[in-house]
Amino acid sequence: MSYIELHAASAFSFLDGASLPESLIEACHNFEMPAMALLDRDGIYGAARFHLSGKKAGVRAHVGAEISLSSGCQLPVLVLNRSGYRNLCRLLTQMKLNAPKGTATLSEEDLLPYSEGLVCLTGSERGPLPRALHRGGMPEGRRTIERLVEIFGRDRVVVELQRHYLRDEEAANQRAVEIARSLRLPLMATNGVRYSMPQERQILDVFTCLRNHCTLETAGRLLARNAESRLKSPREMTRLFSDIPEALAQTLELSSRLEFTLKDLGYEFPRYPVPEGETMTAFLRKRVEEGARNRYRPCEERHRRQIERELQLIEKLSLEGYFLIVWDIVQFCRQNDILVQGRGSAANSAVCYVLGITAVDPIGMELLFERFLSEERGEWPDIDLDLPSGDKRERAIQYVYQRYGPRGAAMTANVITYRGRSAAREAGKVLGFDEEAIGRLSKLAGHWEYKDSLDTLQGQFGSCGFDIKKPRVRKFLDICLGLQDLPRHLGQHSGGMIVCQGQLDSVVPLEPATMPGRTVVQWDKDDCADMGIIKVDLLGLGMMAVLEDSIQLIRDHYREEVDLAHLPENDPATYSAIQKADTVGMFQIESRAQMSCLPRMRPDHFYDLVVQVAIIRPGPIVGKMVHPYLNRRQGREDVTYACPALEPVLKRTLGVPLFQEQLLRMAMITAGFSGGQAEELRRAFGFKRSERRMSEIETQLRAGMVDNGIPVPVQDEIIQSITSFALYGFPESHAASFALIAYASAYLKCNYLAAFTAAILNNQPMGFYSPATLVKDAQRHGLKVRPIDVTKSDWLCTLEGGNSGTHPKFAIQIPQNLKTVRANLGCVPELPPSLRIGLRYVHGLREVAGRAIVRARNDAPFTSIDDLALRVPELQKSELVTLAEIGALNFLNPANRMHRRDALWQVERAAQRTGPLLERIETEDEPSPLDIMTHRERLVADFDGTGMTVGPHPMAYCREGLNSRAILRAIDLGHIPNGRFVRVAGCVIARQRPGTAKGFVFISLEDETGIANIIITPDVLDRYRATIIQGKFLLFEGPLQNVDNVIHVKATAVQEIAILETAPPSRDFH
Amino acid sequence: MFACIHVPDSRAAASAHASLLDCASAFSPRVEDTAPGTVILDIEGLQHLFGSTAELAQHLKDYISALGIPVHLGIASNPDAALCAARGWEGTTIFEQGTEASRLKTLDIALLPLEPETYATLLRWGVRSFGALAKLPAKELSSRLGRQSLHLHRLARGCAMRPLIPRQESLQFVETIDLDDALVTLEPLAFILNRQCEVLFLRLRSRGLAALELQLTLQRERPHAPFLLPLRLPVPARNPRVITRLFMLSLDAHPPGAAVTGVRLEAIPSKPRTIQNGLFVPLAPEPEKLELTLARIAAIVGKEKVGSPELHDTHARNRFTMQHFGREMGNREEFRGRKCAEGNDFSANFLSVPPFSPGTLRLFRPELEATVRLQDDAPVWIAFAGMHGAIDEASGPWRSEGEWWRKSWAREEWDIAVSHALLRIYRAGERWFAEGVYD
Secondary structure (H helix, E strand, O other): OOOEEEEEEEEHHHHOOOOOOOHHHHHHHOOOOOOOEEEEEOOOHHHHHHHHHHHHHHOEEEEEEEEEEEEOOEEEEOOOOOOOHHHHHHHHHHHOOOOOOOOOOHHHHHHHHHHOEEEEEEOOOOOHHHHHHHHHHHHHHHHHHHHHHHOHHHHHHEEOOOOOOOOHHHHHHHHHHHHHHOOOOOEOOOEEEEEOHHHHHHHHHHHHHHHOOOOOHHHHHHHOOOOOOOOOOOHHHHHHHHHHHHHHHHHHHHHHOOOOOOOOOOOOOOOOOOOOOHHHHHHHHHHHHHHHHHOOOEEEEEEEEHHHHHHHHHHHOOOOHHHHHHHHHHHHHHHHOOEEEEHHHHHHHHHHHHHHOOOOOOOOOOHHHHHHHOOOOOOOOEEEEEEOOOOHHHHHHHHHHHHHHHOOEEEEEEEEEHHHHHHHHHHHHHOOOOOOHHHHHHHHOOOOOOOOOHHHHHHHHHHHHOOOHHHHHEEEEOOOOHHOOOOEEEEEEEEEEEOOOOOOHHHHOOEEOOOOOOOEEEHHHHHHHHHHOOOEEEEHHHHHHHHHHHHHHHHHHHHOOOOOOOOOOHHHHHHHHHHHHOOOOOOOOOOHHHHHHHHOOOOOHHHHHHHHHHHOOHHHHHHOOOHHHHHOOOOOOOOOOOOOOHHHHHHHOOOOEEEEHHHHHHHHHOOOOOOOOOOHHHHHOOOOOOOOHHHHHHHHHHHHHHHHHOHHHHHHHHHHHHHHHOOOEEEEHHHHHHHHHHHHHHHHHHHOHHHHHHHHHHHHHHHHOOOHHHHHHHOOOOEEEEOOOOOOOOOOEEEEEOOOOOEEEOOEEEEHHHHHHHHOOOOOOOOOEEEEHHHHOHHHHOOHHHHHHHHHHHHHOOOHHHHHHHHOOOOOOHHHHHHHHOOOOOOOOOOOOOOHHHHHHHHHHHOOOOOOOOOOOOOOOOOOOOOOOOOHHHHHHHHHHHHOOOOOHHHOOOOHHHOOOOOEHHOOOOOOOOOOOOEEEEEEEEOOHHHHHHHEEEEEEEEEOOOOEEOOOOHHHHHHHHHHHHOOEEEEEEEEEEEEEEEEOOOOOEEOOHHHHHHOOEEEEE | OOEEEOEEEEEEEEHHHHHHHHHHHOOOOOEEEOOOOOOEEEOOHHHHHHOOOHHHHHHHHHHHHHOOOEEEEEEEEOHHHHHHHHHHOEEEEEEOOOHHHHHHOEEEEOOOOHHHHHHHHHOOOOOOOOOHHHHHHHHHHHHHOOOHHHHHHHHHOOOOOOOOOEEOOOOOOEEEEEEEEEOOOHHHHHHHHHHHHHHHHHHHHHOOEEEEEEEEEEEEOOOOEEEEEEEEEEEOOOOHHHHHHHHHHHHHOOOOOEEEEEHHHHHHEEOOOOOOOOOOOOOOOHHHHHHHHHHOOOOOOOHHHEEEEEOOOOOOOEEEEOHHHHHOOOOOHHHHHHHHHHHHHHHOOOOOOOOOOOOOOOEEEEEEEEEEEEOOOOOEEEEEEEEEOOOEEEEEEEEEEEEOOOOEEEEEEEEEEEEEEEEEEEEEOOOOEEEEEEE
């Protein structure tokens, strides 16, 4: 081997490189180059991927970076040893944290303290030497090199030569050779690689345009002069530098000196600070013992055995610190009233359960520990914590920063890549397509999960009126495809945090996140996992916030204490609602697909919910497990097992594998796999599939099954279920964690409807349904929902006592005398609570103004609109107008209630500021000469101003007319026999086209009585595409499907009906 | 009384507007140019000529029908009520004095000249018609929507009184002549053009103006479309002879191609140029004369070959366009500004790098096709322009390629030493060329 490329950049130089690190390694491997160095601009973003793919291909991956200096040049540096890597990471961190994003640079003085262990190259055309030669010729060039020698030392400065067949570059090379020889510095050949293949030069040109905000036509000489910045073979480089052979030899020499690779990262998970004289092991054991006594009453031998087994493995893998640190975060949350629950595979661990990290008993549920942690796998465990989204989650995150220091903890990054829509937009821009054409294209690249023949890029071009055969359009398509999957920028992962023993910034560079007080590392979560950095996911879950808020509201308004850990099991009202698919707002079981399954499944205890959460997933659906399971559950099919040995594993799911743990156990039982091997199998068939690995595992599986005497047809059946399932299967532990939250949400909704509804409205956006649907559903369940009123509403939705009504908890009218008795006892509120919609639902009302209204009102009630405008100067005219329009000002004068137009009339005057002299003059709100709003006008104002109405549903106003056209209500459909032709109309609240549904579209249609489900076949969709996609109020007709209380209308015709010009936005294309 | 003629079709309104004004002017000297497609005329006293208001309306409609576009006609005691009547109803609408409010009340407020914000407020109030607006108390309305709402209120009641604003003839410098006999040669055209120029410039001079831009339109025998010849001058001109000559030179180079049946010459007026010559500055030629000379040269060599060459910002060789002398400086400034704005990348390309050159390169124009023999991909022998010989030394290749998104090009250059000369040669595709010789 005569040459090693030691100066290459990947697309992780963000708009300054055009190949992924994997492509560079592949090209390097094809040239049989034993090593290569990746020097991305101002970071080591691609280094982890470069290292891993290098490891697979047998290419040694050297680490380095091109550092932007304040003088405007790019200084390439290579990492010699661990100390150099530490210095590079700290240098980059210092650079990034001390300047706004995109402007960070370093001065030569900044380099000085961190130069140890780094080798400096003199750079390509943007490097320090060519720049100096240009600036001041030979003297300046020499001075620059001498300065670099001062900073890095004589043995760590290499004069770089690049040959891209450019005259000016060669002139600079000749001068560089002269300087190097006079200073006795080594010369080294590199190619300043920016892409692996010549054709990728086009992508680099596109990036150049994007970087400079110009088009290809106007970029001129900003574009590359030729395509020579590709990775060249050692042979080609040998020919190019045949006149300076020592420059080639130097690449081998320097590569051999670069002893550092990311294998020696130096990451160490932090040690948990234990009291003096204790070890982490003993401390953990004590906490586990305490927890076990608390969780298992009584703590039996089988519990102790499993816990001991887990502890031994944890100690063997030296993971005590990790468990203690997660325990510490959970403790912090508990002490600060932050609801927290572990999810994912951690729920398979009894240690996690007894430490309070998870809420599911893995021993009771016979969950597989190896799914969480196994010695053979050689991977760190992954614990995900669900926290209430919003401020409380941020408090937990900030606690971690505070505990481990700003440079000891950071969020993982999220690499945003070019996808269909973004690639089309950027390609359109650089080719000079007009905005309108680009807009049309990117709009068409919709969010439909299912892709039909029209959804390809070619299809989109055709439908936009572009001819794919035209060269410019063809080039557009080439660019779009070339950009796919290339990194665009670095974002922040939603909750992944990493912590480190010592300084994290010596392991990976840190950058400031967009959110204040947060830092983010330069690697994404997969990179971190691959590099052995343990991550704790602090995930925000809207429903956790809902549960937490509900508990507080129940405490305040029902005067009851709800403990989520001890909810009544098998609450009849809760299971009755679930069985009837009356689940709007309930976690995980509220979607249309879940609702259509619930009446068949009829869950009546907790494990049914675990199955329910897991069954409506791509795994069981694609693996065709759903119907066999439901048929067996309904007794329509016999429960059978592929082989008798599998009965213990599959018995709970009636012989149908539904969970990932089951397939692991199947492999363990039928093929004699160990726990670790089984987990390896799951990974082999998981998202990062490798044909070779899958085939190896399948061979092992078959061999094991043959040993156990399992016949070939049964082997095929088992392997088929494993292969189709491993990709999308849901872990049982995860399903169980989610089922707990699902049950809690259902229980709260069924028993404390007002509190639950207020909480879910206060945590929007979340879930499947819009606030308008949630409100209508709650009203149908007897909750009194009161409109927004500046004299009553807070910023958030609140609960109030009402004058009459049905207590949702008991679903009966509370007698007056009982109300008094209970009030006197002080155990329940005097009246059943009603819900007051909060000011946060007023469109366009800023939070600062909304909260100012509440503050001023608490000082003294408002007496008039003038008074409101005067005392809340934060309110802008447009906000006052919206408040008036939605009726929020109607009640300002209790003695003289205004109508909305009265308020609008007054607001126009009140908004005219009169100046200090006249502003204190008391004025009363007077009736206006304007007409009162009609029902229709009020509805339009409600939907436009708040996105919902607390009055009757729009469909209710035209029911008479609909009745005369034989249009049924949603509630009526349950009484119609299967197969009868029906007509149903309503407001579209959701449109879905799931990837697993072969082009079928599902529409949820709401009227005043409930929700009707519509199925649209692909041919009906083709016929009525525009109406179905855009219509707000639709009328469907077709045969009714009413089987097992699952009710759908299979549409044969669709038409739009004129009910109202506005409607709450539908949630489309989930 | 006032009559309003309104073209409801907004697409036809703009094109019909001039005709509409002419039609209205045929009836009354006091015509207001209200908006595209809308004119209002004062018809007070016209009953002596045309009879009753209804008869006058009929006359107007008959006259306008020649335009071939549907119009609405409104007649009322004040211009705004007439306007609302014409905009609000089809055909002819006549309001007797005192009936305006009751007649207008059903009209949509969208017909009023409303600011978008005011319109939105009125809709929120449920005020959708003139009648609903008229019913609101004026004082309270004014305290909410401002003083302008009083005018709207009066409009809604049909009692807004404002004087008509009659249009004034715009200042146009156009000379037109329709020829009885078509001209087939340019010589007689020169006489006509000369005459028109003299008249035109006389008119300009009488108002203290000059011409910066002129447009000559020659009507040609059917089926040819009119022949248009624009002339943009570097400085405002006042000399008709020069202009005539410039037009004739242009016509010599680009004849109209058919017999000419009419000549129209229009000048865009401008203030004349005043210049103070510097005491020590050498006198430059008069701009008009210089323009004339350039036009003469352009007539001989072609317009695209006269001017200052401006290099394209590209790696491709020999890409330039000829810019008119007067515009050269501006473009350069713009180019420099753009490059500098790109910060670091300014020096990322070779614009700022002092070009490496072994000496001055004298280019062969056009370049000379050559035959080159290669050995190990390097040229070793060359023949061109009747000469041939071995190449002593070759330096290269220097590669450039670009415009891959259009019609891509690629070029490979070599610097070669042959006998006593140092040449630059290049290969484009399979062909070789000698491009120049280094001094």
